[in-house]
Amino acid sequence: MEALESDVLLDSTNPFFNDAPTGQILADRAEAVTMMPHKGPHYFEINTAIQDAITRVDVDGTDDPDSSWAKFADAVESLG
Numbered sequence: 001m002e003a004l005e006s007d008v009l010l011d012s013t014n015p016f017f018n019d020a021p022t023g024q025i026l027a028d029r030a031e032a033v034t035m036m037p038h039k040g041p042h043y044f045e046i047n048t049a050i051q052d053a054i055t056r057v058d059v060d061g062t063d064d065p066d067s068s069w070a071k072f073a074d075a076v077e078s079l080g
Contacts, residue, residue, distance in 0.1 A: 004027045
């Protein structure tokens, strides 16, 4: 891919990671992917449910982790 060969990406570093060559590292990891993951019939519903669970804990603060996980599990179980 052209984007993975971009000097802007490959020369990117990040002070948070001790100025590691994060662009090169991420480009190498992207090129190592050899297959697409399977997305089953309920992929999007499950993805939304887990994002909602994370949001309830980390963003909104409306749930504690155990309660939010239980709600996620119930949502997934209801998919059949």
